[in-house]
Amino acid sequence: MAAKANDVLEKIVSLSKRRGFVFQSSEIYGGLNGCWDYGPLGVELLKNLKEEWWKFMTYRDNVEGLDASILMHPRVWEASGHVENFTDPMIDCKQCKSRFRVDILADSIAVKKQRKMLDTAAPKLVTHWLYAGGANVSDFDDSKVAEIFTSILEDKEFNSVLIEELNCPQCGNKGTFTSPRNFNLMFKTFVGPVEDSGSVVYLRPETAQGIFVNFLNVHTAARQKIPFGIAQIGKAFRNEINTKYFLFRTREFEQMEMQFFVNPDADKQWYDYWKAERLEWFKNLGISPYKLRYHDHPANKLAHYAKEAADIEYEFPFGWGEIEGIHNRTNFDLTRHEEFSGKSQKYFDEESKEKFIPFIIETSAGASRAFMAFLVDAYREETVNNELRVVLKLHPRLAPLKAAILPLVNKDGMPEYSRKMETDLRKRFKVFYDDKGAVGRRYRRQDEAGTPFAITVDTQTIEDDTVTIRERDTMVQERISSSRVAEYLFEKLG
RNA sequence: GCGGGAGUAGCUCAGUGGUAGAGUGCAACCUUGCCAAGGUUGAUGUCGCGGGUUCAAGUCCCGUCUCCCGCUCCA
Numbered sequence: 416m417a418a419k420a421n422d423v424l425e426k427i428v429s430l431s432k433r434r435g436f437v438f439q440s441s442e443i444y445g446g447l448n449g450c451w452d453y454g455p456l457g458v459e460l461l462k463n464l465k466e467e468w469w470k471f472m473t474y475r476d477n478v479e480g481l482d483a484s485i486l487m488h489p490r491v492w493e494a495s496g497h498v499e500n501f502t503d504p505m506i507d508c509k510q511c512k513s514r515f516r517v518d519i520l521a522d523s524i525a526v527k528k529q530r531k532m533l534d535t536a537a538p539k540l541v542t543h544w545l546y547a548g549g550a551n552v553s554d555f556d557d558s559k560v561a562e563i564f565t566s567i568l569e570d571k572e573f574n575s576v577l578i579e580e581l582n583c584p585q586c587g588n589k590g591t592f593t594s595p596r597n598f599n600l601m602f603k604t605f606v607g608p609v610e611d612s613g614s615v616v617y618l619r620p621e622t623a624q625g626i627f628v629n630f631l632n633v634h635t636a637a638r639q640k641i642p643f644g645i646a647q648i649g650k651a652f653r654n655e656i657n658t659k660y661f662l663f664r665t666r667e668f669e670q671m672e673m674q675f676f677v678n679p680d681a682d683k684q685w686y687d688y689w690k691a692e693r694l695e696w697f698k699n700l701g702i703s704p705y706k707l708r709y710h711d712h713p714a715n716k717l718a719h720y721a722k723e724a725a726d727i728e729y730e731f732p733f734g735w736g737e738i739e740g741i742h743n744r745t746n747f748d749l750t751r752h753e754e755f756s757g758k759s760q761k762y763f764d765e766e767s768k769e770k771f772i773p774f775i776i777e778t779s780a781g782a783s784r785a786f787m788a789f790l791v792d793a794y795r796e797e798t799v800n801n802e803l804r805v806v807l808k809l810h811p812r813l814a815p816l817k818a819a820i821l822p823l824v825n826k827d828g829m830p831e832y833s834r835k836m837e838t839d840l841r842k843r844f845k846v847f848y849d850d851k852g853a854v855g856r857r858y859r860r861q862d863e864a865g866t867p868f869a870i871t872v873d874t875q876t877i878e879d880d881t882v883t884i885r886e887r888d889t890m891v892q893e894r895i896s897s898s899r900v901a902e903y904l905f906e907k908l909g
Numbered sequence: 910g911c912g913g914g915a916g917u918a919g920c921u922c923a924g925u926g927g928u929a930g931a932g933u934g935c936a937a938c939c940u941u942g943c944c945a946a947g948g949u950u951g952a953u954g955u956c957g958c959g960g961g962u963u964c965a966a967g968u969c970c971c972g973u974c975u976c977c978c979g980c981u982c983c984a
Contacts, residue, residue: 424977425976425977428976428977429920429921430920432919432920433919433920433934439975439976442975444958444974445957445958445973445974445975446957446974446975446976447974447975448974448975448976496984497984499984593910600983600984653983655982655983656910656981656982656983657910657981657982657983659977660977661976661977664983718984719984720984733978799944799945800944802944802945803945804944804945821943823941823942823943824941824942825941826941851935851936852945852946853941853942853943853944853945853946853947854941854942854943854944855943855944855945855946856944856945856946857944857945858943858944858945859944859945860945862944862945869944871943873942873943874942883943885943885944890944892943
């Protein structure tokens with residue numbers, strides 16, 4: 416069972432590479448863990464699904480679009496709680512396999528001892544910023560020493576000096592620690608030419624904050640009244656400890672988020688509404704309904720900002736996995752931003768004459784995860800005439816290529832006729848021309864790419880301007896007038 | 910981070926210290942008459958990367974990277 420599930424995933428990884436859906440990042444250099452590139456077909460599929468989401472979510476009178484920058488003021492992440500909650504360097508004892516948070520480990524060591532260790536280690540720390548000005552450990556009080564001790568423990572360049580001397584609180588052995596691993600999920604970088612602590616910025620770990628900080632801008636500019644939402648699609652970055660399952664857990668990924676601002680009295684109603692809407696979206700794009708389910712978070716497991724939360728899960732070959740989260744984030748985020756920025760985030764309701772900080776209902780989908788769910792769900796192996804047929808039964812609106820144009824044979828004017836048809840259709844549809852090999856082989860090639868329609872030009876075409884259109888899933892052909900092909904595709908693509 | 914498996918042609922894989930292989934795919938040409946047809950010809954390999962042992966390494970040893978699986982982690 417597990418082996419079989421694994422097979423499916425490996426086949427999809429293989430197909431993805433062979434046909435140009437997904438390549439490993441930096442492959443010729445040996446790859447980069449947890450990063451993937453979208454190839455010619457992959458980028459079309461990804462673009463299509465993002466467009467479906469965008470239309471579904473923002474082609475409404477109460478949702479506006481936004482594209483916030485990836486780099487934001489570092490205080491944003493203090494307000495959001497990410498700096499505090501995501502900065503947990505961990506250290507492992509190789510002897511007894513215990514794991515400790517570095518700051519907690521440091522707390523367990525008496526300040527007196529810390530001071531002594533720093534003194535002893537001083538010759539090896541002369542290039543550390545702490546000693547740059549000729550400072551001495553004895554110049555600092557206890558709390559400063561503790562702070563310095565922890566910061567050196569967390570400093571990649573210098574921590575080995577102290578770690579070698581540490582005893583494991585669990586088993587008592589000395590020098591058995593690994594280097595601390597920084598389990599902070601945020602990638603850090605620097606603005607400007609100087610790489611010091613004052614210039615630190617983060618690659619956003621979620622797109623949501625870009626929406627929250629623009630709440631009042633959008634409200635004013637778009638003249639929206641509550642309830643209304645702001646939607647955004649964009650990259651986010653998390654320095655995950657472990658990446659996993661192909662595209663499922665990656666370090667760089669894309670989110671499709673919508674934050675809906677509501678009167679606190681109406682939170683439940685809108686939470687339920689969006690929860691239902693979002694599941695429908697996946698179903699309407701053809702995902703097998705029995706492979707979708709809600710996972711409601713029990714009250715005692717909710718994140719600190721959430722009042723109610725549910726995941727939409729898809730049953731991947733490796734098990735159920737979250738592809739979208741719906742949260743009632745309450746007024747947590749705006750309250751925090753008001754506090755940290757000093758700018759009021761209150762909303763004045765003209766009708767009720769009340770002033771309040773809105774509650775936020777969040778729908779947060781992973782575009783990369785959705786991509787994988789659609790791909791996995793579409794993958795089929797069928798037996799046709801005792802031959803294996805691999806077909807991606809992607810929804811036509813998601814399919815990277817909408818139609819293939821195939822001259823039955825390369826003579827009697829068929830290629831010329833086909834080329835002309837290709838030129839006409841290409842203006843409006845992503846189409847593919849193929850005259851290589853037998854037509855049966857060409858059909859199968861398109862099946863594997865998920866192309867929903869194949870238009871074949873044959874002898875009769877030359878005589879009466881009709882072509883056959885072959886449908887991917889049923890392999891049934893119908894003959895229609897050449898002049899109706901574009902119309903036909905429009906109809907089928909909704 | 911820990912433990913297990915894997916990495917050789919685009920893909921799937923064989924190759925048990927002695928000349929780098931198969932199937933499939935790909936490209937060109939011939940042949941075609943609707944579901945992976947046939948023929949001819951051709952191209953593609955730092956055997957993941959780096960060291961070591963050896964007269965000789967895809968093969969043995971060490972390190973490292975990446976992928977998969979199980980833990981751990983995932984406010």
